[in-house]
Amino acid sequence: MSWTESASASFACRHSSERPADAARVLAQLERARERLAEHFQQPAGELTVVLHDTPHALALSNPLMPALWGVTSATARRYAVGWAGRSELHVLSPLALRARATRVSGSFEMLALAPASVYARRVIAESNRELQSARLPSRLWSELRWAWLLEGASRWFSGETGYSRSVVGAYMRGGRRPSFPPTVRDAPLLGGTLIEMLAEQEGATAVARLAGRLHSGGPQTALRLAFGQRPLMSVENDWRARLRRLADGG
Numbered sequence: 697m698s699w700t701e702s703a704s705a706s707f708a709c710r711h712s713s714e715r716p717a718d719a720a721r722v723l724a725q726l727e728r729a730r731e732r733l734a735e736h737f738q739q740p741a742g743e744l745t746v747v748l749h750d751t752p753h754a755l756a757l758s759n760p761l762m763p764a765l766w767g768v769t770s771a772t773a774r775r776y777a778v779g780w781a782g783r784s785e786l787h788v789l790s791p792l793a794l795r796a797r798a799t800r801v802s803g804s805f806e807m808l809a810l811a812p813a814s815v816y817a818r819r820v821i822a823e824s825n826r827e828l829q830s831a832r833l834p835s836r837l838w839s840e841l842r843w844a845w846l847l848e849g850a851s852r853w854f855s856g857e858t859g860y861s862r863s864v865v866g867a868y869m870r871g872g873r874r875p876s877f878p879p880t881v882r883d884a885p886l887l888g889g890t891l892i893e894m895l896a897e898q899e900g901a902t903a904v905a906r907l908a909g910r911l912h913s914g915g916p917q918t919a920l921r922l923a924f925g926q927r928p929l930m931s932v933e934n935d936w937r938a939r940l941r942r943l944a945d946g947g
């Protein structure tokens with residue numbers, strides 16, 4: 697495969713020379729995501745380059761942590777873990793590879809199609825979060841695992857992925873496994889967005905940005921209680937589990 701590069705106003709894109717139209721659509725998606733995120737977060741300085749990989753194997757070779765991430769997520773959630781964000785590059789599966797990864801469940805294709813925007817949102821949130829930026833690598837990795845539900849959920853909510861996830865989450869919940877609250881890294885790519893979507897509905901987008909922009913020193917439970925207007929955490933959890941039951945029932 698030969699590589700070429702395309703560009704938009706804010707991004708560069710390295711991709712297969714055989715699919716310039718796919719690259720153009722990804723760049724347009726990223727520009728729209730940039731506009732939405734700019735309402736809530738400071739944008740990263742400098743040009744970002746998105747690299748589109750045509751196979752999961754190629755994506756794994758770009759970062760040895762990708763196979764590790766796949767190893768700690770559930771089989772269903774793993775399908776939607778399709779990229780990673782570095783300081784100056786975003787690596788994600790190409791639109792061709794994303795289409796091949798989609799299932800027949802309603803919303804699966806649409807979720808995967810928004811993966812570039814989700815990876816970019818993850819980059820913006822991480823850049824805006826001084827707790828992550830100031831941490832040394834081992835501590836940062838631990839924090840990203842501990843707060844995966846927030847980082848994954850917020851990035852997928854800001855990208856629009858969660859709007860298509862209801863049938864996918866419902867099918868996942870019908871598998872019968874009771875998730876942790878908040879979700880662990882095993883479920884974060886799918887269930888993190890359900891918690892963030894609930895927060896957005898009850899408290900607004902500003903509350904989501906505030907929660908995502910700071911890893912609270914009191915831990916996830918304290919952060920969630922404050923984000924939901926200091927409601928008792930049990931009440932928040934009960935609402936969230938009721939939401940998951942409705943999704944499992946097809947509601």
